[in-house]
Amino acid sequence: MNDRNTLLFGTVFVLATAGIVADHVTHTPSSLPPVVAGPVTAGGNPCAAGGNPCAAGGNPCAAGNPCSAGNPCSAGNPCAAANPCSAGNPCAARPM
Amino acid sequence: MSMATATLPSSTVPTPAVDRGPILIAALAFLAGAVLLTDLVGLRQAGLFLIGGLCGVALYHAAFGFTAGWRRFVTDRRGAGMRAQLLMVGIAALAIIPLLSLGTVFGKPLAGAIAPVGISVLIGAALFGLGMQLGGGCGSGTLFTVGGGSARMLVTLAFFIAGAVIGTAQLPWWLEQPAWQPIALGSEFGVAGGIAVTLIGLALLALVTVWFERRRHGGLEAAKPAPRRGIERVLHGPWPLLWGAVALALLNIATLIVAGHPWSITYAFGLWGAKAIQAVGVPVETWTFWSWPAQARALNRSVLFDTTSVMDFGLILGAGIAAALTGKFAPRAKLPWRSLLAAALGGLLMGYGARLSFGCNIGALFSGIASGSVHGWLWFAAAFAGSWLGVKLRPAFRLE
Numbered sequence: 491m492n493d494r495n496t497l498l499f500g501t502v503f504v505l506a507t508a509g510i511v512a513d514h515v516t517h518t519p520s521s522l523p524p525v526v527a528g529p530v531t532a533g534g535n536p537c538a539a540g541g542n543p544c545a546a547g548g549n550p551c552a553a554g555n556p557c558s559a560g561n562p563c564s565a566g567n568p569c570a571a572a573n574p575c576s577a578g579n580p581c582a583a584r585p586m
Numbered sequence: 587m588s589m590a591t592a593t594l595p596s597s598t599v600p601t602p603a604v605d606r607g608p609i610l611i612a613a614l615a616f617l618a619g620a621v622l623l624t625d626l627v628g629l630r631q632a633g634l635f636l637i638g639g640l641c642g643v644a645l646y647h648a649a650f651g652f653t654a655g656w657r658r659f660v661t662d663r664r665g666a667g668m669r670a671q672l673l674m675v676g677i678a679a680l681a682i683i684p685l686l687s688l689g690t691v692f693g694k695p696l697a698g699a700i701a702p703v704g705i706s707v708l709i710g711a712a713l714f715g716l717g718m719q720l721g722g723g724c725g726s727g728t729l730f731t732v733g734g735g736s737a738r739m740l741v742t743l744a745f746f747i748a749g750a751v752i753g754t755a756q757l758p759w760w761l762e763q764p765a766w767q768p769i770a771l772g773s774e775f776g777v778a779g780g781i782a783v784t785l786i787g788l789a790l791l792a793l794v795t796v797w798f799e800r801r802r803h804g805g806l807e808a809a810k811p812a813p814r815r816g817i818e819r820v821l822h823g824p825w826p827l828l829w830g831a832v833a834l835a836l837l838n839i840a841t842l843i844v845a846g847h848p849w850s851i852t853y854a855f856g857l858w859g860a861k862a863i864q865a866v867g868v869p870v871e872t873w874t875f876w877s878w879p880a881q882a883r884a885l886n887r888s889v890l891f892d893t894t895s896v897m898d899f900g901l902i903l904g905a906g907i908a909a910a911l912t913g914k915f916a917p918r919a920k921l922p923w924r925s926l927l928a929a930a931l932g933g934l935l936m937g938y939g940a941r942l943s944f945g946c947n948i949g950a951l952f953s954g955i956a957s958g959s960v961h962g963w964l965w966f967a968a969a970f971a972g973s974w975l976g977v978k979l980r981p982a983f984r985l986e
Contacts, residue, residue: 492916492917492918492919495735495737495916495917495918495919496607496608496735496915496916498737498740498916499608499735499737499740499915499916500611502740503611503615507615509862510889510890510899512865513861513865513888513889514626514888514889514890517886517887517888517889518888
């Protein structure tokens with residue numbers, strides 16, 4: 491263990507922790523507008539309605555829309571992790 | 587194959603001196619993180635934090651890096667590292683493809699790492715592969731080495747985050763480029779067919795590495811003798827690659843069940859970067875990417891609600907604990923400017939490339955192929971080509 495390196499990492503650790511705390515305080519869930527959450531079915535389904543981020547138009551995945559074939563919220567969901575339609579996946583039952 | 591063939595000798599190396607300060611801090615932070623996540627978000631998020639921590643331990647103790655494994659194959663034609671990676675993907679595929687076919691587990695919808703097969707993946711993965719050789723680690727490699735106290739990898743991570751943010755700014759344009767619809771092998775060929783095609787593909791690649799290694803060396807590399815055994819080895823390492831492969835495969839399956847999606851890493855980098863520059867006045871919320879509902883929601887919520895971020899935090903702390911247990915936290919290292927330049931450049935390329943190609947070695951290659959997605963295979967091929975170029979460029983930065 492190198493003392494200088496350990497000090498560097500201690501500083502980074504403190505700064506990162508402070509950043510996470512600050513982010514959490516300023517983005518508390520209670521300050522957010524209500525969001526539809528629930529089972530992935532038509533109706534409550536964020537992928538089904540007009541606000542569907544995976545639909546044509548403002549589709550983040552347009553041109554080779556991964557969310558177009560079949561139900562994007564079903565198994566084999568093309569709105570995969572790390573997909574722009576995902577990780578905070580609008581096609582999932584809850585945001586990731 | 588060579589990765590698990592060694593006969594373990596009796597313990598020959600004394601138990602390493604634990605780095606007491608770092609392990610105390612990392613363990614307390616881990617405990618506090620788990621308690622706070624349970625309280626603030628829920629038990630599921632705390633579970634993902636724990637899974638991330640175990641990933642960090644497995645990655646560190648098995649030294650399970652894609653970057654070094656690919657480089658060894660390119661430079662020395664030694665393929666044990668690559669075969670361990672292929673085995674890991676295969677084990678995960680055996681469970682992930684069937685689980686995805688179910689659609690839900692314990693009432694929770696499941697989404698695979700399935701994405702379009704197009705230009706953005708091809709270019710993004712190639713840039714990522716190039717970057718990982720210059721940066722010195724991929725997404726998981728960067729995190730577990732940062733957790734282990736590598737100052738150089740802090741530079742890589744900082745620029746990785748910057749590259750990811752730039753990627754979010756330009757992703758909408760890339761997504762307009764030609765691409766095929768996502769192709770899920772489990773949907774195309776059924777569960778059994780999808781698994782069979784995936785395993786055959788992985789086995790063929792493993793055989794290619796065997797063929798090259800035997801042609802160069804006449805045989806496969808024997809595993810190094812284990813310096814310690816039993817619980818000593820579990821706690822202090824080093825683990826054989828086989829342990830790492832099995833552990834990481836099981837942890838990815840656990841991630842799918844708990845989070846509803848397979849393991850991913852780099853989405854969080856873009857989110858952290860976007861939040862950071864938003865905090866200093868950059869209106870990222872007006873960018874196309876961050877105005878998409880899911881991304882806007884992630885940006886506007888606490889980072890503790892982001893599953894990928896929470897797993898990444900756990901991974902870093904888990905690797906820190908593993909490094910401290912080994913007595914190797916924060917090693918002394920020379921950091922010449924060329925090496926730092928390569929770290930910065932590599933980080934930028936990886937961040938940008940990961941955003942374009944729907945993830946890194948974990949999110950796109952590991953989770954993609956294990957989900958039966960063809961984009962994972964394209965990612966693998968393109969990233970390996972980029973990595974080959976990166977290996978050739980390393981001497982220009984005086985990297986080994």
